[in-house]
């Protein structure tokens with residue numbers, strides 16, 4: 460049986476599911492793309508190629524293995540983009556949540572059945588139909604559970620709104636020991652620079668008590684202030700709109716001191732090194748064209 464336990468975003472990673480780019484379906488029709496950055500690259504003729512995506516993901520897998528992380532991969536489904544494993548399931552404490560995700564992405568779920576089948580059934584949490592959520596919006600952080608979501612009006616309006624109020628309510632009940640802090644996010648189906656697709660596209664904790672934050676991703680300025688107060692402004696690396704667009708908040712922690720990052724994030728990577736982090740730089744800019752990056756590509760199963 461698989462041992463699962465996740466208390467936060469940065470504890471020493473022992474095992475993880477990493478997505479795959481095999482048979483990812485090539486350039487989709489614009490109506491089939493479900494985020495504005497993918498659409499932008501479809502229209503510009505710059506949508507990524509399978510071979511490049513695979514090379515980037517193998518580079519990521521190698522870094523994880525170098526740090527003794529056990530890496531599981533989904534089973535390949537023909538013509539299905541299975542890169543962003545983060546959203547299709549998530550672990551909180553010793554529970555694995557099987558979420559209700561965007562309809563266009565549901566084929567991805569069966570790709571990880573072979574892994575989820577190895578978890579004791581008692582640890583699986585099924586979610587009621589009305590609660591919609593994706594793992595990119597859900598972050599256990601010690602006593603907290605941070606959630607990015609949209610209220611009904613936005614949720615019904617935007618394809619990029621993936622987590623609703625019912626999900627927040629459900630997770631509160633399912634994890635009564637955690638203090639749930641839910642943040643409404645700014646959404647746009649047409650402009651990737653105005654869109655915080657998931658919480659991890661505008662915020663992520665790093666280290667023991669630091670974070671990367673993009674103020675413009677939060678619909679309510681109080682939520683930004685809450686995070687600045689909670690982490691302390693000296694402990695926050697603020698990123699700008701362009702850095703958010705490049706997915707700078709979507710790095711990935713192997714431990715409180717080791718962060719995997721994109722090699723072109725010069726300012727961020729220097730800032731992290733100045734703060735004492737070891738930064739494992741890899742090339743991931745082709746995956747970034749589909750509005751996801753390193754955190755989005757992973758589904759951590761066990762952190763110590």
Ligand SMILES: NC(=[NH2+])NCCC[C@H](N)C(=O)O
Nearest residue numbers: 494543595657749750751755
């Ligand atoms: N956790 C994340 N931020 N995932 C990114 C997923 C990107 C993917 N194109 C989508 O729209 O669903």
